[in-house]
Structures are given as C-alpha cells and as structure tokens.
Amino acid sequence: MASEPTLTQKIFLEGPAGSGKTTYATDYLRRLLAAGIAPDRILILVPQVTLGRPYELAVHNSPVAGGRVDILTVAGIARRAIETYWPIVAAPMGFADPGKEPTFLNIETAQYFMARLANDKIRAGHFDAVNVSPPRIISQVIDNLNKAAMLRFPLDEVAQRLVNAWGERHSSRPPVYESAIDLAREFRAYCLEHTLLDYSLIVEAFNLLLRDNPRFVQYSLGRYHYLIAESVEEDNPASHDFIRWLMPRLTGALLLYDTDGGYRIFLGADPEHAYSLSELCDTRIVFDQPKVSSPALVSLAKEFERSLGPAFIPPTEAERKPEPQADPLTAFKFEFHHYYPQMIDWIADQIIDLVNRGVEPREIVVLAPYLSDSLRFGLTHRLREADIPTLSHRPSRALYDEPVTRALLTLTALAHPGWTDPLPVSDVADALSQVVRGLDPVRARLLASIVYRPGSNQLSSFAAINSEMQQRISYLAGERYEDLRLWLANYQPQAGTMPLDHFLRRLFGEVLSQPGYGFHDNLEAGRIAAQVIESAQRFRQTLYASETQNWNEAGQEYLSLINQRLFAGLHAQSWRDEDSDAVFLAPAFTFLLRNRFVDYQFWVDVGSSSWWDRLEQPLTHPYVLRRNFPADLVWTDDMETEAQTELLHKIVMGLARRCRRQIFLGITSLGEEGFEQRGPLLRVFQQVLRRYNPEQPDENPDQEAA
Numbered sequence: 001m002a003s004e005p006t007l008t009q010k011i012f013l014e015g016p017a018g019s020g021k022t023t024y025a026t027d028y029l030r031r032l033l034a035a036g037i038a039p040d041r042i043l044i045l046v047p048q049v050t051l052g053r054p055y056e057l058a059v060h061n062s063p064v065a066g067g068r069v070d071i072l073t074v075a076g077i078a079r080r081a082i083e084t085y086w087p088i089v090a091a092p093m094g095f096a097d098p099g100k101e102p103t104f105l106n107i108e109t110a111q112y113f114m115a116r117l118a119n120d121k122i123r124a125g126h127f128d129a130v131n132v133s134p135p136r137i138i139s140q141v142i143d144n145l146n147k148a149a150m151l152r153f154p155l156d157e158v159a160q161r162l163v164n165a166w167g168e169r170h171s172s173r174p175p176v177y178e179s180a181i182d183l184a185r186e187f188r189a190y191c192l193e194h195t196l197l198d199y200s201l202i203v204e205a206f207n208l209l210l211r212d213n214p215r216f217v218q219y220s221l222g223r224y225h226y227l228i229a230e231s232v233e234e235d236n237p238a239s240h241d242f243i244r245w246l247m248p249r250l251t252g253a254l255l256l257y258d259t260d261g262g263y264r265i266f267l268g269a270d271p272e273h274a275y276s277l278s279e280l281c282d283t284r285i286v287f288d289q290p291k292v293s294s295p296a297l298v299s300l301a302k303e304f305e306r307s308l309g310p311a312f313i314p315p316t317e318a319e320r321k322p323e324p325q326a327d328p329l330t331a332f333k334f335e336f337h338h339y340y341p342q343m344i345d346w347i348a349d350q351i352i353d354l355v356n357r358g359v360e361p362r363e364i365v366v367l368a369p370y371l372s373d374s375l376r377f378g379l380t381h382r383l384r385e386a387d388i389p390t391l392s393h394r395p396s397r398a399l400y401d402e403p404v405t406r407a408l409l410t411l412t413a414l415a416h417p418g419w420t421d422p423l424p425v426s427d428v429a430d431a432l433s434q435v436v437r438g439l440d441p442v443r444a445r446l447l448a449s450i451v452y453r454p455g456s457n458q459l460s461s462f463a464a465i466n467s468e469m470q471q472r473i474s475y476l477a478g479e480r481y482e483d484l485r486l487w488l489a490n491y492q493p494q495a496g497t498m499p500l501d502h503f504l505r506r507l508f509g510e511v512l513s514q515p516g517y518g519f520h521d522n523l524e525a526g527r528i529a530a531q532v533i534e535s536a537q538r539f540r541q542t543l544y545a546s547e548t549q550n551w552n553e554a555g556q557e558y559l560s561l562i563n564q565r566l567f568a569g570l571h572a573q574s575w576r577d578e579d580s581d582a583v584f585l586a587p588a589f590t591f592l593l594r595n596r597f598v599d600y601q602f603w604v605d606v607g608s609s610s611w612w613d614r615l616e617q618p619l620t621h622p623y624v625l626r627r628n629f630p631a632d633l634v635w636t637d638d639m640e641t642e643a644q645t646e647l648l649h650k651i652v653m654g655l656a657r658r659c660r661r662q663i664f665l666g667i668t669s670l671g672e673e674g675f676e677q678r679g680p681l682l683r684v685f686q687q688v689l690r691r692y693n694p695e696q697p698d699e700n701p702d703q704e705a706a
Helices: 021-034 049-060 074-084 086-093 107-123 134-151 155-166 173-194 199-210 214-223 237-249 263-267 271-280 295-308 340-356 373-385 403-415 425-435 441-451 467-473 475-494 500-512 523-543 551-562 588-594 637-657 680-692 701-705
Strands: 010-015 042-045 070-072 226-229 252-258 283-286 332-337 364-368 390-392 583-587 598-603 659-668
Touching (some): 010 021, 010 271, 021 042, 021 049, 074 086, 107 523, 134 173, 199 237, 252 271, 263 637, 340 373, 340 598, 364 588, 373 583, 403 425, 467 475, 583 588, 588 637
Parallel strands (some): 010 283, 042 070, 364 598, 598 659
8 A cells, every 4th residue: 555545535445354444444533533523424334233333432532522423324324314304204105194203113123013913824824835933934024024125126026036046946935925925015014004114114215215305415415524334245235325325425435345254144235236335436455464363373264265265176286285374283273072062071171271371261252153052051051160251142042042031031920920821830940940049950840849839820938848848948049039039029019010121120130130149140141131121121112102001911912922932133232242251152153243353262063064054044035135136047056055155165264364363173973963063164174184284084084183
C-alpha cells in the first residue's frame, strides 16, 4: 500500500480473519472522530448487532466527547425509518388499521404468532410428507418469508424455485411447498390485520415505500456522511442493496470483506453478491498476512487450502512434501480413542492441564459440529470438579431444551397451580436437583416422591418427613428445600397479580442465585435464566402490549408456547461474554460468527461426518433461494457435494485463523451414537500427516492416529 487512503475515499478492504481488518476499521473510526466528524454522521452497518462490539469499545475509549455512532443492521435502519414515517407506510402496505401504532416482531415473537396458525395445519397432516418437527416447520416457513423479502422474490417464485430444484426426485414435495407458502400467506394476512411487522414486512416496506421516498432520501443525505460496513460477506442482499443505494451519497466509506467467510449462508448471506460491492469503491486494499495465528497454524491453514480449496486440485508429486515456513504438524495435537466417553475424558484432562500451567480458561474453546447435551454435561461436570468455570452457547436451540429452563418452568407451575396440568414427579425431582445444592438426582427423586402431591401441584414440608428419610436426604439440603418451598407458598396468594417475567426475576434474585442454590455461582445457569426472563418479557410486551391485568392468561399462554420448543430469539448478552473467564463450549459455526480469537481450540469428534453435513431443511434451501441461482435449475447430488466441501473448507479455515497457538483433535472410532467415524475432516488431517510423514499407514485409521 503506497500511501494511507484519505477519509474522503471509499475503500474495499479484504482479507482472511486475523489479518487486521477490524483493527484497521476501528482505527479508521477513531480517525474520523479525531478529524471532527460528528459521531451521528457515521453509520456502522453490521450483519448482526453483536458484531458491533469492537466499534462500541472504540467510541467509548475515544477522547472525543458527545454524540453517538449508530451501529445498526439493515433491519434496524428499516425499523427506525418505518417508525418515523409510519403514516407513509401503513395504508399502501395494506395494514387494516393504518392509525394503529405498529408492533415489531423478532424471530421469537414471530414464531409465537405463526404457531397459532400452523398448529392446525400440522395436525391436519399438511406437512406429513416431510419428517420435520413443528418448531422447524414454523422456522422454515418464516425463513422463506424472510428470503423472499431479502431477494425481492414473490412467494410464488419461492415455491416454484423449490419445486424446480428437486426435479422428479420427490413427487411428494410440491404439495408440501404449496402448504408452506399458504401458511406464509396466512401469516402475512394476520400481520396486516393486527398491525404486526416481522422481519420480512419490515424489509419489504422499507424497499418498496421508503428507500426512494423523497423525505427519507433527504433525511439520509443529511444524516450519514460516512459508512463502515463490517463483514459484508455475512450480510444478505437487502443489506447489499442498501449499501449500493447509499454509497453515491457518502463522503467516505470502508467495506470489510472476509475472504474465507460466508458462515451465515443459512440466514441469507451471499458472499458473491457482497464482493460485487468492491466495484463501487475507488480504493481496494488486501490484507493477506495473518497477524494472530502462529507460523505453524498458518502452515496448517495452507494445508487445508491444498486439500479443500476452491480449485480442488490434488497436489503434484513435487508438492507432496513442500518446505513450509513452519511445520504444520506442530499446530495440532491428537489422540485416538475407541469410545466417545474416552475422548471426552481426554479433552477434559488436556484442558485441566492447560489451566494448571497458567492458561486462562477464556483462552480455551471446545467446538463440535453440534453441541449435544451429553457432550456439554460430560465436559462441564469434569471441569467443574476441577474448579474450572464453563460457558456454552447454542443459539438455534429451543429454550425448553435447556435443563435450567425446565427447572424454572417447573417452579413457575408450582407457584401458579392452576396454570398447567399436574406435573409428573420426575419434573419436580429434576428441578430440585438443579436448584438445591446438595441434592443429587437420586436424593432429589426420593425427596420429590415424598413431598410432592401431583393432583394439586403442591409441595409439603420437609419437617413432616420421618427422621430416617430426613437423614438420607440430609438436613442441609432439606433446609434449603424448605426455604424454597416457603418462598413459593408465600408467593401463591400473589399469583396472577404480576407479569411472569417479574415473577422469574424475583425467584432468581431472592432464592436461586443465593448461596446454597444451584444458580449462585453458575455462569451458565445465570445466562440461561436471563434469556428466559428476557423471552417472557418480550412475549408480554408484544402479545399483551395493552395495560392488561390478566397475567394468568398471559402466563399460561407463554408456558404453552415455550413447551412447543419454539426457538429463542437473539439474546445479545449471550454473545458478549468474552470477558468471563470460562472455557467456552459451542457449535463451530456459533464460534465463527462471534469472530473471537483464542489460544487453544478443541475440535470434538473429528471423524464425524457432521462436520460437513448440511442442516436438513426440506421446506427451504439456502443455495436455491439466491439471486444468482437459475430459477429452473435442478439441485444435483454433485452440487450438494460441492456445497458441503465448500462449507467444510470455510469452517476449518475460519477456525484455524482464529486460533493463536494450538488445536487439539478429539478422535474416536465410534461416535456418540455408536457408529464408526470416518468423515472427510478426519481424512483431511490424514492427508496432512501423510504429506509430512510418508511412512504413515494409509488404511487403518486407528494406526494413523496412534
């Protein structure tokens, strides 16, 4: 780079993760502020609000006082515009009551309303031709609505593209696609009737009625002079269209592009479409030197590129033993195990050893294609025994599937006996073992079988138990149980007089977070409890926005819907826990989307095919529903294989570039469900071993990994 670009240039900055793009962008932001540019004249556009954190910190630490930089997604910009210009939008979009204030839905509250319409269709068998759970049917129908809005496709075109893509392979699919589109239309009509705006309506209203409206154009021209667009490859075409519209109106701009990115493709990200934005810039900068990873990890990334890169060209004889700057074999450590639990124990032992040698827990992550309950429990239990804190994050997981959530819902039902059918003893036992320190599952089951009366959802006193049973359960645990029981009993006369989220806050703050209870110093439990409380609050504010006092009805409906395993919305705090000194457990994609860098990574079950398997989505398709995919093209098995290979390439390159020191590979002959594991990621590492260790056997993976 001959000279530093000026602030009046429009810059396209590309490079892999860890090459310094975001550091350059935060420096660029500070330069703007130091040059006297008012903070409210700067727009920072992000694909997900949590990716704006480095810019928040940069502004916070800037010596410039006053004003605020807008850090927004394109949906956030559209929502602000709709709120400001609602009279322009309401009637033309077809809202039944244009004079009524709009209610904005997030993904979670949109699912609540969709569930009201979908359940009858699901029970009537409209979706029997696909083996998909009701929550996934609902989420995929919403996904089709969102993609139609992003891509500016009519809903009929979405259905036709899906039908065309499958060709003659699934004759049962077309009626299912039609049912999905019919449900989407019903949901849209319901939103228009009740003045609700989900993501798709927000984007459509903005694109159709506001973006080229003279009032909005004048407002935008006077508002934003500079743009920083973070990770444009992770954003969707609606965002790219907005950038393309805004660029001629700007004094300066900086667009960041991760050359290995595109992890949000299932959410509509289109890296190829994003790269076309470079044509709008007058300066292009390439950062290609890694600044985070060790030389050995840089060499390992080159080996990944050789095995999985876009060209898919096998190495020549001369390239089989290259001379790298550093030995890639030192970038990873592995051990082969026959059974899955042995691998989990090995991972726990390695983490404990690292921490004992002075590594901070926050510098360690454990990554898997899917973070199962058994994996999370096995590791957290071992690490907790060693006094090593853990945090996990599974954003696509239903709140109900978290044990902490189920414990909170059980206690809620005990405090509000009329809200649910009688609870089974097992639910009460599970809740007590979660929230009362000193109660293991066996003693919790014994206690629950004695004190719980299923017919009334009531608990009896620990003092009424005979002394022999009290001793078996322990007096200390009994005392804690009794304090909890009395709190619930004292609350019951107030049941229905306050919103559910207020009750949960009191329960957590006054009991469950106190010493002697399970959430006292448990970061993971606290995070999930906060998410449940926020979910209940959003539900109340969206579905019961009026000043209702019928909190019994609202609470009962929330419990009914959350029991359907609907997926949780974005909980921003759960994406901002890097400051917590805890080992982080997450699916690989979740870690990549956080754009976080650590010293040590543990890859679980490297032989699993799940590392490259695409999530089954029979009612939608992330590749077919793209602007550059021909509408009449059949999606073939070869295309699927190529997409899977590209996906695996993105994952391993992204992970390697976000690791500073070393990767630990957990390898097992039999996977979690007992099946033999010989997936493509394992073969990639075997190729690396053979290239640098020609004597390595070819056939027996047990020997190769030994």
